[in-house]
Structures are given as C-alpha cells and as structure tokens.
Amino acid sequence: MTGSETPSSFRLAYVPGVTPTKWVRIWNERLPGVPLTLVGVPADEAARTLRGGDADAGFVRLPVDRTDLSAIPLYTETTVVVVPKDHLVAAVDEVSAADLAEEVVLHPLDDTLEWDRPPGLPALERPATTEDAVELVAAGVGLLVVPQSLARLYHRKDLTYRPLSDVPESRIALSWPEERTTDLVEEFIGIVRGRTVNSTRGRPPTPPQPKAKRPEKKGGAPRKPAAGKATGKNPRGASGGGKRGKPRRRP
Numbered sequence: 001m002t003g004s005e006t007p008s009s010f011r012l013a014y015v016p017g018v019t020p021t022k023w024v025r026i027w028n029e030r031l032p033g034v035p036l037t038l039v040g041v042p043a044d045e046a047a048r049t050l051r052g053g054d055a056d057a058g059f060v061r062l063p064v065d066r067t068d069l070s071a072i073p074l075y076t077e078t079t080v081v082v083v084p085k086d087h088l089v090a091a092v093d094e095v096s097a098a099d100l101a102e103e104v105v106l107h108p109l110d111d112t113l114e115w116d117r118p119p120g121l122p123a124l125e126r127p128a129t130t131e132d133a134v135e136l137v138a139a140g141v142g143l144l145v146v147p148q149s150l151a152r153l154y155h156r157k158d159l160t161y162r163p164l165s166d167v168p169e170s171r172i173a174l175s176w177p178e179e180r181t182t183d184l185v186e187e188f189i190g191i192v193r194g195r196t197v198n199s200t201r202g203r204p205p206t207p208p209q210p211k212a213k214r215p216e217k218k219g220g221a222p223r224k225p226a227a228g229k230a231t232g233k234n235p236r237g238a239s240g241g242g243k244r245g246k247p248r249r250r251p
Helices: 021-030 043-051 130-138 148-153 183-192
Strands: 010-014 036-040 057-061 069-076 079-084 104-106 143-147 159-165 171-177
Touching: 010 043, 010 183, 021 036, 021 183, 043 057, 043 069, 043 171, 057 183, 069 183, 079 130, 079 148, 104 130, 130 143, 130 159, 143 148, 148 159, 171 183
Parallel strands: 010 036, 010 057, 104 143
Antiparallel strands: 057 171, 069 171, 079 143, 079 159
16 A cells, blocks of 8 residues: 655665665655655564564565565675684685584574574574674684675674585565555665666656647638649649640641
C-alpha cells in the first residue's frame, strides 16, 4: 500500500560495514526538499528498528523474517580472516577453513555469519562485539572471521586480512516494513536499483496533457491544393485529361 501523504523526511537505517554514501548523494540531488536521516544500528537490531517505526527502510544483513518485512538482496560480501601482520596467514593470498584447524578463532556474540560449525579452535570466552574481537586479535589471543566490510571498518595498522574460502558469506539487502511501502520508500528503491530520474516507477504517472488546437485563419487567400491531388478543373479548359492532338488539315 502506498502512502497518500508525503512525509517531510526519510529515515534510513544501516548496519555496520554498509556505506550508503552513494545512495544518499543521489537522494539529495533528486529530492532536495526531503532530508534523509541516517540511523546506524547493530546488525541484530535492524529488523526491530524497522518494525518499530524508527526507520522507513534500511540496509540489513540477511536473513530477515519476511513475514512482515520486504527485502531486496543487493550484494554478497567476501569473507576474510583477520590476523596480525606477522602471522603466517599474512604471507599467502587466500586460505581455506581447513587451514585454520589448529588456530584459535574468535566468535563474537554479534557475529553476522551463519555457521554450522565455526572453523578453528574455540576461545575460552566469546567477545561481546566484533570490535572487541578485533582488539583481541591485535593482542595475540586468536584470529577472527568476518565479512570484508567489517575488517575494513575496524582496521588497525598492526592487523591485516586475507580472503577465506569454504565458509559462509554475508548478504546485504534493502529492507522495509511491507505495510509501510510509501512513495518515498519506492523512490529509494528506485535509486538503489539504478533507475533514472525520468523513470515513472514508484511515483504516479503524469497525466497526458491535451494538445493545443491550431487557430483557424480568418479570411485570406484560399489554401493551395496538396501536390498530386486533382482539383476537378482542367487547367487548359479541356473536358478530359491527356495531351492535346494536332489540328487536322482540310482537304
């Protein structure tokens, strides 16, 4: 259902690791009169934020319960392992989950990856947050497996990361409450999907305007007949068309 009244602002939630700068810039260019407010939320609170009406739409990590939330998957992130710069893993371009079998791998409580069984050896305690886990990696306590965007977000000069194969990956989606699919939500969907400014999707189409009638001329010379059309008159005064015959000589 599309809202009939246009709100005065648009609230966009986003989880750590997502950078909405490009989409916000396009929004501001297209709808300068409708300010967009960014609402940063932890990954595990994104759905609650949308349901509670604290944001109109948001970038979330899948999966989400689609009973009442709509979601458009956007992209899948590479999974990486965060290690100290002097670790053996830093010497290779990519590692597999099997390569971490003898390593202590931290598993924070806000982990965004869906594991059947996390790789490596479990730590004695689970860190509260991914940011806390990064600090423990720097202290030499263990390694950390996260989506690449989180490794970049919490980057430290003494740490690095490498792509990790044979592990789950995190998917980012645009989500919003299905019952609150307003005109502004449709506008933002169009921006994220790359629709042009002239696209009519998500906004009521402009009704066709009646063509203006050309004013009729009053008086003046009669209109000339169109080329190729007969006028009904023989220009030479003959009753029929065709070429004029030669005159006969009298005997």
